[in-house]
Amino acid sequence: MEVRARAPGKIILAGEHAVVHGSTAMAAAIDLYTYVSLGFPTPNENDDTLKLHLKDMDLEFSWPVGKIKEVIPDLGSVTVSSPTPCSLEIARAISILVEEHKIPEAKVGLASGVSAFLWLYTAIHGCKPAKAVVTSELPLGSGLGSSAAFCVALSAALLALSDSVNLDFSHQGWQVFGESELELVNKWALEGEKIIHGKPSGIDNTVSTYGNMIKFRSGELTRINTNMPLKMLITNTKVGRNTKALVAGVSERTLRHPSAMSSVFNAVDSISNEMASVIQAPVSDDLAITEKEEKLEELMEMNQGLLLCMGVSHASIETVLRTTLKYKLSSKLTGAGGGGCVLTLLPTLLSGSVVDKVVSELESNGFQCFTAGIGGNGMEISFTGFS
Numbered sequence: 556m557e558v559r560a561r562a563p564g565k566i567i568l569a570g571e572h573a574v575v576h577g578s579t580a581m582a583a584a585i586d587l588y589t590y591v592s593l594g595f596p597t598p599n600e601n602d603d604t605l606k607l608h609l610k611d612m613d614l615e616f617s618w619p620v621g622k623i624k625e626v627i628p629d630l631g632s633v634t635v636s637s638p639t640p641c642s643l644e645i646a647r648a649i650s651i652l653v654e655e656h657k658i659p660e661a662k663v664g665l666a667s668g669v670s671a672f673l674w675l676y677t678a679i680h681g682c683k684p685a686k687a688v689v690t691s692e693l694p695l696g697s698g699l700g701s702s703a704a705f706c707v708a709l710s711a712a713l714l715a716l717s718d719s720v721n722l723d724f725s726h727q728g729w730q731v732f733g734e735s736e737l738e739l740v741n742k743w744a745l746e747g748e749k750i751i752h753g754k755p756s757g758i759d760n761t762v763s764t765y766g767n768m769i770k771f772r773s774g775e776l777t778r779i780n781t782n783m784p785l786k787m788l789i790t791n792t793k794v795g796r797n798t799k800a801l802v803a804g805v806s807e808r809t810l811r812h813p814s815a816m817s818s819v820f821n822a823v824d825s826i827s828n829e830m831a832s833v834i835q836a837p838v839s840d841d842l843a844i845t846e847k848e849e850k851l852e853e854l855m856e857m858n859q860g861l862l863l864c865m866g867v868s869h870a871s872i873e874t875v876l877r878t879t880l881k882y883k884l885s886s887k888l889t890g891a892g893g894g895g896c897v898l899t900l901l902p903t904l905l906s907g908s909v910v911d912k913v914v915s916e917l918e919s920n921g922f923q924c925f926t927a928g929i930g931g932n933g934m935e936i937s938f939t940g941f942s
């Protein structure tokens with residue numbers, strides 16, 4: 556018996572960081588996914604361990620269920636239908652379980668992901684044996700929402716086995732949850748994101764759960780429907796960074812400059828709302844598309860300028876901006892910044908030869924360029940071996 560869930564990564568079109576401080580943001584799912592599968596031992600296997608295999612990183616973790624029960628204080632008050640933050644006491648216990656496995660220094664950032672796994676697993680499924688296998692098409696720590704996709708896929712797989720979700724176990728292939736179940740997945744995923752991000756706004760896990768394109772502010776999402784073709788070049792600077800630290804840095808800057816940063820966040824709020832209006836406006840002809848694209852380009856450039864004010868750009872990001880500007884293309888960082896990925900709008904009428912030149916110049920800097928489908932499906936689930 557195995558349950559498998561997948562959840563998409565995302566791009567933030569406008570509003571990252573400001574959204575943590577109550578501004579509106581715009582985000583869209585991309586067709587790169589994280590997959591979580593949960594397999595369970597048959598009674599005669601007599602396997603009493605919880606295993607986590609991070610396949611892409613070639614890392615395996617294993618804990619005797621008895622040890623988990625011994626270390627993690629009573630979870631009795633936690634109910635699946637009421638997503639709950641990981642308490643300090645349980646977080647300390649979980650860190651003991653994580654530190655038992657010496658994670659290589661180069662991959663130490665994974666500790667927060669393993670901690671999020673242990674919290675979500677024990678809180679939703681309890682201290683029971685299983686094997687979880689995780690694979691992902693997303694670059695980790697690059698601004699494309701890998702942490703959110705991980706938390707959403709894991710929460711979905713665990714909830715699929717709970718009494719809180721009604722699913723057709725005999726269904727072949729991917730299936731989606733109903734609205735109330737999606738809301739529960741999203742809320743549990745946010746609890747996982749809190750362990751990885753520190754103070755997440757919830758936009759990443761929300762767009763990974765629901766998919767498509769959303770406008771988001773203070774926990775509320777508005778689905779954005781559009782017939783506007785939107786093509787973005789994604790450039791991964793491959794400069795590693797940590798979202799939790801970058802988010803904390805913006806909060807510290809806000810404490811030092813409350814009035815100035817409030818003006819910055821208000822400006823971002825306006826940019827995101829204007830972007831939503833531009834994208835949603837019906838497209839009538841090629842001229843309309845070009846006009847919309849020019850407005851989007853200006854809004855992206857303005858947002859990038861405000862992200863610079865927040866202190867989350869990076870020399871590598873500035874290199875991408877300078878390079879694409881030479882070809883009169885507009886770019887902005889996406890996600891937490893400090894490196895990671897940069898978006899460049901590719902206008903409908905742009906010739907492929909120009910795109911090739913831009914990509915070639917960007918990749919000559921050691922960056923990795925790719926395009927991804929924008930606005931695809933959200934979280935999905937599949938079952939095998941269930942009668």
Ligand SMILES: Nc1ncnc2c1ncn2[C@@H]1O[C@H](COP(=O)(O)OP(=O)(O)OP(=O)(O)O)[C@@H](O)[C@H]1O
Nearest residue numbers: 664665668696697698699700701702705798890891
């Ligand atoms: N497939 C995965 N398996 C295990 N842990 C993961 C996985 N994907 C993400 N993580 C956890 O999330 C961390 C990266 O999250 P982080 O928020 O810093 O970057 P991101 O989500 O890729 O970018 P952003 O939040 O800016 O969109 C990893 O270091 C790891 O702890």
Ligand SMILES: C[C@@](O)(CCO)CC(=O)[O-]
Nearest residue numbers: 571572755756757890891
């Ligand atoms: C930087 C941030 O705004 C987006 C990260 O993808 C953090 C958050 O909203 O949780």
Ligand SMILES: [Mg+2]
Nearest residue numbers: 700702703798
């Ligand atoms: Mg993240």
